[in-house]
Amino acid sequence: xxxxxxxxxxxxxxxxxxxxxxxxxxxxxxxxxxxxxxxxxxxxxxxxxxxxxxxxxxxxxxxxxxxxxxxxxxx
Amino acid sequence: xxxxxxxxxxxxxxxxxxxxxxxxxxxxxxxxxxxxxxxxxxxxxxxxxxxxxxxxxxxxxxxxxxxxxxxxxxxxxxxxxxxxxxxxxxxxxxxxxxxxxxxxxxxxxxxxxxxxxxxxxxxxxxxxxxxxxxxxxxxxxxxxxxxxxxxxxxxxxxxxxxxxxxxxxxxxxxxxxxxxxxxxxxxxxxxxxxxxxxxxxxxxxxxxxxxxxxxxxxxxxxxxxxxxxxxxxxxxxxxxxxxxxxxxxxxxxxxxxxxxxxxxxxxxxxxxxxxxxxxxxxxxxxxxxxxxxxxxxxxxxxxxxxxxxxxxxxxxxxxxxxxxxxxxxxxxxxxxxxxxxxxxxxxxxxxxxxxxxxxxxxxxxxxxxxxxxxxxxxxxxxxxxxxxxxxxxxxxxxxxxxxxxxxxxxxxxxxxxxxxxxxxxxxxxxxxxxxxxxxxxxxxxxxxxxxxxxxxxxxxxx
Numbered sequence: 108x109x110x111x112x113x114x115x116x117x118x119x120x121x122x123x124x125x126x127x128x129x130x131x132x133x134x135x136x137x138x139x140x141x142x143x144x145x146x147x148x149x150x151x152x153x154x155x156x157x158x159x160x161x162x163x164x165x166x167x168x169x170x171x172x173x174x175x176x177x178x179x180x181x182x
Numbered sequence: 183x184x185x186x187x188x189x190x191x192x193x194x195x196x197x198x199x200x201x202x203x204x205x206x207x208x209x210x211x212x213x214x215x216x217x218x219x220x221x222x223x224x225x226x227x228x229x230x231x232x233x234x235x236x237x238x239x240x241x242x243x244x245x246x247x248x249x250x251x252x253x254x255x256x257x258x259x260x261x262x263x264x265x266x267x268x269x270x271x272x273x274x275x276x277x278x279x280x281x282x283x284x285x286x287x288x289x290x291x292x293x294x295x296x297x298x299x300x301x302x303x304x305x306x307x308x309x310x311x312x313x314x315x316x317x318x319x320x321x322x323x324x325x326x327x328x329x330x331x332x333x334x335x336x337x338x339x340x341x342x343x344x345x346x347x348x349x350x351x352x353x354x355x356x357x358x359x360x361x362x363x364x365x366x367x368x369x370x371x372x373x374x375x376x377x378x379x380x381x382x383x384x385x386x387x388x389x390x391x392x393x394x395x396x397x398x399x400x401x402x403x404x405x406x407x408x409x410x411x412x413x414x415x416x417x418x419x420x421x422x423x424x425x426x427x428x429x430x431x432x433x434x435x436x437x438x439x440x441x442x443x444x445x446x447x448x449x450x451x452x453x454x455x456x457x458x459x460x461x462x463x464x465x466x467x468x469x470x471x472x473x474x475x476x477x478x479x480x481x482x483x484x485x486x487x488x489x490x491x492x493x494x495x496x497x498x499x500x501x502x503x504x505x506x507x508x509x510x511x512x513x514x515x516x517x518x519x520x521x522x523x524x525x526x527x528x529x530x531x532x533x534x535x536x537x538x539x540x541x542x543x544x545x546x547x548x549x550x551x552x553x554x555x556x557x558x559x560x561x562x563x564x565x566x567x568x569x570x571x572x573x574x575x576x577x578x579x580x581x582x583x584x585x586x587x588x589x590x591x592x593x594x595x596x597x598x599x600x601x602x603x604x605x606x607x608x609x610x611x612x613x614x615x616x617x618x619x620x621x622x623x624x625x626x627x628x629x630x631x632x633x634x635x636x637x638x639x640x641x642x643x644x
Contacts, residue, residue: 139525145581149488149491149538150495155540161541
């Protein structure tokens with residue numbers, strides 16, 4: 108497993124565990140670091156000010172389910 | 183008809199046999215129960231076989247056929263469910279020690295709908311632990327084996343569903359797909375799997391992995407069978423907060439229209455990076471076939487596609503939210519891989535989750551923009567054929583990049599269809615994605631491709 112510059116460090120994983128009150132066996136931390144590094148790489152690459160028009164919610168058409176039932180709804 | 187031909191009959195074929203009185207639901211159900219008893223000790227596709235229930239369902243279907251009530255295309259069709267679909271009075275384990283003895287009081291909406299359509303329930307199919315972990319040696323439940331090579335994984339998490347279909351144990355199956363759990367096993371086992379649009383098929387009564395990424399859907403041996411199953415499943419369900427009121431299309435009728443003039447977009451960035459040479463070759467051949475069928479195939483760009491892997495942050499954070507109480511109270515009841523994946527979700531900051539959802543918003547908008555210019559997108563379903571168990575059990579395996587999560591992030595429908603075979607004899611698969619609620623076009627393209635090729639007819643030697 109090669110380390111990349113933007114990888115989450117093992118120390119950072121330990122600090123996050125302490126803050127969250129989560130225990131993970133020391134011999135499994137490399138795997139957790141890898142998961143976190145992969146998951147967070149695109150997020151850490153974002154300049155949030157440059158992307159400030161983005162809202163954190165995808166508006167699927169399924170939102171219509173919140174509408175009152177229609178008379179012509181035969182479902 | 184040989185016993186193998188009977189076992190591998192499509193839903194459409196079975197219905198035709200029933201209507202001609204060439205086959206009865208009880209006869210087919212008994213044949214499949216015998217086959218399960220013979221083959222499943224090697225394959226481990228089933229967690230629970232519901233033989234008594236199956237025969238009762240079959241007799242009811244037979245009576246309905248006898249009274250001329252044969253309108254439902256799913257009448258007497260033998261199906262089974264991934265073991266995260268709640269089934270009333272039948273244990274639903276989620277492939278987990280935590281729920282090993284859980285017996286739900288109600289059926290999931292999908293189970294109710296297929297029962298009401300007259301299907302025959304053969305049993306419950308193994309899933310990766312809570313649709314997220316991996317069964318290791320010594321796990322409470324054994325992993326299903328890939329029938330194309332027993333040393334290889336069948337994919338996950340709907341592993342039992344794919345194996346049961348690939349080996350002719352069931353006529354149709356349901357899976358769930360949070361990051362490819364319908365399409366991946368379909369790809370690795372040479373069957374067809376459809377992740378419908380988010381909100382198209384109810385998730386009520388299906389154990390949650392990630393609220394905003396979870397999809398339920400059909401798996402089958404042909405695209406037409408997927409269409410028939412989807413027809414029985416789709417539609418608004420007030421019990422699922424994300425369920426859509428979008429009208430349900432006719433999925434089977436348009437299949438025969440062909441694809442002349444349809445526009446197929448190929449997003450090469452991300453989807454063709456790190457892809458095995460033989461996967462790429464099979465994919466290019468599939469594109470050539472689509473062109474021969476009259477489709478216009480062009481490259482397209484999804485500008486922020488490389489941010490797709492923010493998917494993993496959303497998945498892990500939501501999985502932790504779902505599991506937090508149990509994993510803190512009973513960590514010993516979680517397999518090592520699942521426990522670490524879930525706990526890693528608890529290490530993601532709130533701000534990181536929000537940023538991941540913002541990236542998702544941008545990806546969604548771009549995907550819809552591209553799908554305004556083409557009718558469907560085509561990609562390889564997986565960058566590589568099925569890995570070995572030994573590779574997956576190595577701690578360095580992690581959670582490899584995949585071609586499927588972008589369509590969970592954006593909620594659009596995506597289909598996996600067999601498209602080749604590797605030099606090791608392992609199946610390869612074509613992924614076709616489309617516009618929201620336009621499963622009909624996605625299925626139409628898949629069906630046209632399937633009819634022009636023979637890949638879906640291959641059967642594993644078992």
